[in-house]
Amino acid sequence: MKIISTNIAEQKIVKWRGQKVKTGIYKYPVDQPIYLEKEEVKGDEISDRKHHGGAHKACYLFAAEQYPYWKKLYPDLNWKYGMFGENLTIEGFHEKEIMVGSIYQLGDAIVQITQPREPCYKLGIRFKTQKVLKQFIARGCPGTYVSVLEQGKVSKGDILKLKEESETGVSVWDFFELLYSKDKNKEHIQMLISTDGLPKKKMEKLAAFL
DSSP states (O other), rough: EEEEEEEEEOOOOEEEEEEEEEEOOEEEEESSSSESSSSSBBBBOOOOTTTTSSSOOOOEEEEEHHHHHHHHOOOTSSOOOOTTSSSEEETTOOGOOOBTEEEEEEEEEEEEEEOOOOOHHHHHHHOOOTTTHHHHHHOOOOOOOEEEEEEEEHHHHOEEEEOOOOOSOHHHHHHHHHHOOSSHHHHHHHHTTSSSTHHHHHHHHHHOOO
């Protein structure tokens, strides 16, 4: 799995339901490496720290292979990597093969897979329609957030290399399906809530289905 684009954003103010809203969803490729800190990507805009950034969402990864599908659906958008708000666009990334809790070497940094991205209205703002949220959920390929175990520089061309496979047996794909399906897989829930390093509040919500 290879990084083909590093992306960051400056703060942008957009209108949403008559109000001015700050956002960092408008990420675009940059020529230089990015630096992964413990709770954020250095220099990247995080306007809503309740839902973005922090120990379990320090950096967002998304698959380059998903771009052709979305370009076909929305051909009139100004397409560049970073369209989904990802910090790193990665070639060869597949949610069904990435296990929650697994640890990877990523450039000079070491990261751990934590949770899939859940789309919000700001993705709809960038795509100029809120219907993209349901389409994104139905697609089932949300990318993933990571926590940063060791800070470091990440460059275009760096390889996402597995260091330690998680024993959860729950992939990013499984986790995303668990969040939105009516019939929850209780075995997957049990595996996730027994895993260290995942967001406590989300685990508590899932545990309620047991």
